[in-house]
Amino acid sequence: MPAPTPKDSVIVAQVLTELAKIGTGPTQWLTNPPDAKEGAPGDALDGTIPHQIFIQCAESALEDAPVTATMHARRLTVTVWMIAQQSTSSWAEVRKIKADVLRALYAAEGTFESISLEWGVQGYQARNDLAPAGFLAGSLDVYFDYDSEHATP
Amino acid sequence: MTFFGASDLPAMLADSGVPVVWGSVTGKGIEDEVDDEMLSGAGVDFTGRETSVVIETTPFAGLKENDTITVEGVSKKVISVHRFGDGALSRALVRPA
Numbered sequence: 001m002p003a004p005t006p007k008d009s010v011i012v013a014q015v016l017t018e019l020a021k022i023g024t025g026p027t028q029w030l031t032n033p034p035d036a037k038e039g040a041p042g043d044a045l046d047g048t049i050p051h052q053i054f055i056q057c058a059e060s061a062l063e064d065a066p067v068t069a070t071m072h073a074r075r076l077t078v079t080v081w082m083i084a085q086q087s088t089s090s091w092a093e094v095r096k097i098k099a100d101v102l103r104a105l106y107a108a109e110g111t112f113e114s115i116s117l118e119w120g121v122q123g124y125q126a127r128n129d130l131a132p133a134g135f136l137a138g139s140l141d142v143y144f145d146y147d148s149e150h151a152t153p
Numbered sequence: 154m155t156f157f158g159a160s161d162l163p164a165m166l167a168d169s170g171v172p173v174v175w176g177s178v179t180g181k182g183i184e185d186e187v188d189d190e191m192l193s194g195a196g197v198d199f200t201g202r203e204t205s206v207v208i209e210t211t212p213f214a215g216l217k218e219n220d221t222i223t224v225e226g227v228s229k230k231v232i233s234v235h236r237f238g239d240g241a242l243s244r245a246l247v248r249p250a
Contacts, residue, residue, distance in 0.1 A: 133201025
């Protein structure tokens with residue numbers, strides 16, 4: 001029997017699945033980015049894509065007390081990076097991506113609750129570091145609390 | 154404003170520059186394209202391609218963000234224009250129009 005998939009990877013995969021729904025189906029989306037990817041591209045960002053989303057498993061922290069002798073509480077933080085081509089309204093474009101990301105994540109509330117004890121979206125941070133390359137960006141941290149069994153983390 | 158040695162700049166740019174057109178203004182500029190890690194977070198570094206063109210400040214006075222210029226026949230949008238050195242030259246960051 002193969003070893004079970006690490007819990008963090010299950011959650012990251014589910015986040016990617018939910019974000020891939022942006023721009024598809026009957027929902028009125030504000031943006032139509034390519035499917036979100038984990039990590040950053042090795043090459044320079046593609047300047048021809050108006051909206052882009054990347055995620056990163058930013059932190060997996062041990063919470064204070066063990067739940068049982070064989071189980072600990074953990075918090076996984078996934079950072080969602082939202083990047084918009086610079087234009088006269090580019091901050092608004094970043095906020096459009098943020099709105100779509102929130103819409104996609106909250107639509108999956110039940111799914112996330114089935115794979116974690118509690119989840120939530122923390123603060124949005126605007127980033128202009130990519131402005132010299134013609135992009136503006138923002139990040140959102142999404143946390144997932146779960147009990148990690150020592151035998152199958 | 155008169156810059157020391159400004160009369161040498163057209164010859165310098167003519168030697169290694171590419172045609173730059175802004176409305177009725179034409180001149181030569183030195184274009185650069187550099188990939189640089191610009192945005193970092195926990196475990197990720199995003200690389201952006203920074204494209205710039207160095208131009209004489211005086212003929213291109215008034216060039217500003219969101220103006221359209223043509224660099225070597227390609228239309229670009231200006232991201233920002235900053236003077237450097239003594240101000241005789243300016244560096245315009247540009248993106249695809």
